[in-house]
Amino acid sequence: MPDPLPSPDELLPPGTLVTLGASSGQVVLIPQEAETQPAPGGSEELKLGNLLPILRRRQRLLVAVFAATVAIGAAATLFQRVVSPVYQGDFRLLVSDPIDASSTEGAADSSLRALALQPQDRANTPVLIEVLTSPLLLEPIAQRLNVSPDKIASGLKIVSGGDASGVMDVSLLWDDRREGQQILEAISAEYLAFSMRQRQERLAQGLEFLDTQAPVLQQGVVELQQQLSSFRRQNSFLDPSSQGEAIQTQRQALNVRLDDLRQTEAKLLGMASAVGSGMLTGPQVQGSAGDPGSGSQDKPAQGTMTTTTSSLLGDLTDLEKQLAEAEASFSPTSPQVRSLRSRVNQLRPLLQRRKLDSIKATLAENRSEQAEVNRQALQLSRQFATNPNLVKQYEAIEQRLEIARANLSTYIKTREDFRLEVAQRTRPWRIISPPEFEDTPDKPNLRNSLMLSILIGGVAGVGAALLRDRLDHVFHQPQDVEDGLGLPLLGRLPFLPVQDGLSITEVVEGMEPEARFGLRESLRNLFSSFRLLRADKVVRLFSVTSTVELEGKSTASALFAQTMADLGQRVLLVDADLRRPSLHRLMSVANGEGLSNLLTEPTLQPERLIQPISERLDLITAGPAPPDATKLLSSERCSALVEQIRSLPGYDVVLFDTPPSLALSDALLLSEHLDGTVFLVSLQQVDRDLPAQALRRIRSFGVDILGLITNQVTKSSGSDIYAYGYGYSPIPAGAATTIKATSKRAEWKGANRLMRWLNDRG
Template identity: 30%
Template sequence: MKIKPYTQPIVPNNNGRQFQQFPNIYSDPPYEEEGSKLDLRQILGVLRRRFLVVATVAIGVASVVGTRTWNSQPQYIGSFRVLVEPITAETKVAQTFGAIVYSILDYDTQTEVLRSPSVMTPIIEKIKAKYPEITYESLIGNLIITRLGQTKIIEVRYQDVDSKKINDVLQQVADGYLSYSRTERQSDVRQGIDFVQEQLPNLRLRVDTLQARLQKFRQQYNFIDPETKAQELSGRMNGISQEQSNTKTRLDEMRSLYGTLQGQLGLQPNEAILASALSEASRYQKLLSEFQDVETKLAVESVRFTPENPTILALKEQREKLLPLINKEAQRVLGNNLSPATINRERLTYQNSIRLSLTQQFVDTTNQIKVLEVRNKALDQASALLIREFQQMPIRAREYTDLKRELEVSTDSLLRFLSSRESLEIEAAQKATPWKLINTPDAAVVISPSKYRNIMLGVIAGLILGAGAAWLAEMLDSVFHSVDDLKEKSGMPILGIVPFHKSVKKLFPVTETARILAGENQKNAPADSNLRRYNASPFVEAFRSLYTNVRLLSSDLPIRSLVISSSTPAEGKTLVALNLAQAAAAMGQRVLLVDADLRRPQVHERFGLTNMRGLSNLISAEDLDINDVIQQSPLEENLFVMTSGQVPPDPTRLLSSEKMQNIMAQLQTAFNLIIYDTPPLLGFADANILGTTTDGVVLVVGLGKTDRYSLMQTIEGLKMSGTPVLGMVANGVKKNTVHWHDSYNRYYTQTAEKGLGARG
């Protein structure tokens, strides 16, 4: 068989069984609506428990507020309103430089000015003539100046205990404000106009100076705009670059043609010029022809005659005479710069039409090369100048931009000052119209105290403070008051809820308790005979439900033994043990209730049994039989009781003995359920010793009695010791903290009504 304790690990006991965790019956989280209802129930429960605190605080606060309200002196208030701007829908006054200027009054600043000593001092001096006790502080403390909504109206209110005084003060304040509007309101505008007039000459001079500098700059560098000039320079540089490219191409062509012609003619450029010039001189050509004829004859005759032949000599002499004439003619044609010795007659002698044409072309090519070289050099110089000028453009552009920016800033400042001057003049013209009092100071009316309202607020405040005091007292209270609070703080399942019953005292015997409950049930039962057969009550049903829950904790075999204990004394553990045993016996189980509280036994007193021999005697004596210490209950035939016996000097030693283990094992075979009533857990080891040998411990918590810290310390101790815990029993639950009382009563009431109806 496997028993499922709540949070403990598997712990073997002497009965040969093992314990394992049973499923958490609260595994599903509650709905949010249920959580909010639970919080509301907790709050209502706190208010019920602390009703006296809430009532005391509420009555006290309401009494104090009511007393002060009835005894306080009434306060009066009066007011007047002033129109401070024109009523036109839009006060559009000018259109300057494309911008519409509107008259805008700063109402927050205006109200502060109206409250200032400079404005209020003359008014207070007039008021003191009738009310000398009034000072600036006392007047301002009760004077309220506000703007009326989003209108152009300022409302002035004054409160005091004297209604006549209010009217007199408001009249003086109204007159003072109207006087202020006529005389003082234009001073700031006039000061602004004077300031603008002082600044305008300097601004104009600065603008003129910057304009002159900009004009001189443009004239110096010969441009209007640096960007345009840069574009122009870039275009010129591109044009020169293109022209340089074309010139170089043409120069290369001419040089190529020059080389070709020079190769064909075999002449130098100066020789070509000479050849060209001499080819056009007729006398030179005639002499040259004669010289050629002489040369021809000399060559012919040299074949026929010897060099000493007179003919040969005559021809040579003729040739020698022609040479000076040719040189002289060439000197005449070519000028004094050319020596005849430089003339190569062999290359210049024969000039036909083709050679003359080539010579002329050679001369032209030479001249064009010279021209192109000069042009190329000029283009290089122009390009260098443009490049230097272009490189200087960023500096010029920066200087121009700075100068222009200064001019624009100065111009804008001048325009703003001119516009401000016009606006201020228009504003001054508008403010020439004084404020208008749209209503005279009203008759003072009572504003406080509002007796009924204050009393109602006092009651509400008292209730709120009372609820806060109740909540504070609840927070300072360290005991559990509700089942929900117990379950939330401990984190353990609640096996049973035992209702509080004022007729069942913890010191009553079981027989007396049963008699009281039976008499009450007979008194409250319906007249129907069928219903009188069953003496039902929430108290009895609570223990039957408790036993059912304990029994269902086991998945295989029912629980055979358990320990009933509590964290501290006087929590009702013995009462729970007695009634649980009685409920289990009534449900057909053979039950043994063992009073294992060897320190302060109570079971025999509750049942009215003798305690001559009991558990302590059974453990100590060697010849005492178990049957000699077991007594039958006078209430149930299936219920048997083993009292504690004589109080031993060392109870813990007896309960932890091996004989006690053997006794528990022997009892396990004779009864269906064994319940051990033990001392409290906190401070005593008795319950822990027995709990490890049984199926587990049932922890009884007395609501309204158990300290939170003590219970949590007890739970931690059980976890550390490895004692299996089956769950908790909430004892002494009031009707207003749970709802199953209502369900129980409603169920039986409906049953009774149905029975009576059928019988009728």
């Protein structure tokens, strides 16, 4: 009964994706870890770290594109400079306001002139440039010289003269230097005439404006004079400032009088308090309210009252003196003493009332006078408060009158100046650098054109290199493989044109001597590198694998095994590609029983299936294709079989030819039991991203990667690497490919040689 068909999980190991190969369109199985990698030659973002290696790989293409671009740019520049040169002429123009209002002395004159002229914004240089390049000025010139005004406008350029205020740099580009000189001179003359016309126009407008303002200014002066005269009549003074000073003097005198009255009032209050306490011998209240001790002829009643008070005081003093003498001579109860004491007691109250009445009368008079002084001071204060407003009104009217008179005087002077300037013919603009055309062409500029060509050439070269690298995303040189994958390069194999029906020995013998010599030397170098691989580990069983199919892996395995046998090693070659075996065809033996039988039949011994190829080279073929090669290689029988082969006596090296490692897991499952694997990379065929993915997958299985082999190295990639100086000349270009070259490809040999040269590093 036949074996059942394997399940999808058995056919496709877990974590694989199905995609199309980059070179041959075959179906390839890619591990899951490679899913996040960019598609071959696809839209991987360019990183700065990858830019320099790409430019090194494509340096010849970069230099060729750069040189071609610079050469084309230089040739175009020279052609244009000889055939259609463009000359430049220029002149400098001092530009000022056609009527400069600031030229007249005096701020008032300048303001009136500016108002009369109504100047445009002088700082608006772009507007002035637009006017100077407008058809208004260029069309008359074009008509006189019979040229196109649009051509003049396109070649005319006006810029401000940098830090120099009011300076314009005028330049003109023209293909005929003599005609350009005429046009430039006509432009300069037209600009001067334009400034003169603008001057006369604005002067006439200003003079007309001044004439319309004359009646208004005169009427203003008359009205202000009448207003000032009326103000003086209404307030009854000529000068409000002198009247204010008189009011201030009167206010000061009243303040002094009020202070005196307040001092007298305080004294009278003190006297009243003393009399009320019984002290009757103090100072007498005499005179006016302003001076208690002075006499007053104006107040007879008050004076009589003061005389009476003084008489009573004298009588009281005499009685008190007599009482004192009586008390000294008589007893207190004597009639004389009692009589005198009675008279004193009667006279004292009377004197006290008289004194108090006199003080009260004087206080009343004092307070009445204070009220009068306050009333007069208040009236003067009101007059003084009103006076500043009058002064302000007076000064305001007088100031407006002075301004009106000054304006009228300035107007008269300005109008006379305008009449004089109208009669003059002075041009406000000046040519400070005459119109002149250069003898040498200005365009094309050799320096600028060369710099632009270099810049464009650099960009084009880098762009061409990047584009070529993305479209031709393969390895071209062995050094690229070593640098890109970071593994040691063991050997480099040249192209071997294998043909169906011929063994590997027949193909090698059919090569030309130079090519055959180079192939053998490259294989011997590979063997030498292989022997130095592991100083601390014996490498006896190893495999050879690649990224995808059709990279020449089996051919390289057969050649390497044959070379090791020729160099004295006893070699066993095992065809472990159970899906597409090819070693039996290369060795011209039958593919009967082989490795697949050993894996499925545990009792079968390897010695029975060994086929001798040469004296030191034996072969175990793949055998019949099993339904599930992955299942066989992952079984315990595979591990035991490898140990059986390892224990075979007499073999120095056992080489397993395995399937591609990126497509299938067969090579990885088998290599787990070996001492390591050698990874082969074909040049100019496999996408340069795929080998790195395959190597990551191999490392994920814990397989020791011994090194790299590059295949299909041609002269363009190797550059005479096989001419060792043994009397052989360098390999002629295309000699290695003569076996399968066709007549059609021979026609394109030159183009192919150029492309190979561009792809090479140089």
